[in-house]
Amino acid sequence: MQNDFIPGGSLPVEEGDLIIEGINLVAKIFKNKKAIVVLTQDWHPLNHLSFASNHPGKNPGDEFTSEDGAIGPILWPDHCVQDTESAEFYKDLKIDLADKIIQKGMKPNVDSYSGFQDNDKKSETGLRKYLNSLNIKRIFICGLALDYCCYFTAVDGVDFGYDVYFLVDLTRGVDLPPGNISNSLKIMKNRGINFINKESFK
């Protein structure tokens, strides 16, 4: 939930601001139950190859996949550049409820949609190690964007053996390319990911 992904940012997710209150509420419930809250943070260098600006002649939204598949399938506007305000968490998000912040996407030639690992699956962010150190078996995912960071985190979660719950009312997608949201939901369903909503915690 970073500034660039909220309406007004460089890579805004429609209605991204509408889920913040619910996320804070669920995070608070988790803390009260002594559960762990983890935030992920896109943390790109300025020369990151997921940015269209680093590909002469390309524009944000253009289709592009690098040879090794570590960048793509589309290019993005510059976003969440390290140590800039655009990469900060949105002001209304209750960051103090988080136990851990996992940064990702620091290598210029590799993107990391998943909170767990790089897109080429060659290196992990440290999230799995952290969760396993706490003997966590079940994870709940919400935030932005549904069909990228949330989706890849959820699917990796299944691949890594966690019981995965997806808070569908506390996420919004970019739907790029068009149809990507419904496709992501379909795959997640087939992978045995549990769809729930924030009311499930009341």
Ligand SMILES: [Zn+2]
């Ligand atoms: Zn990014």
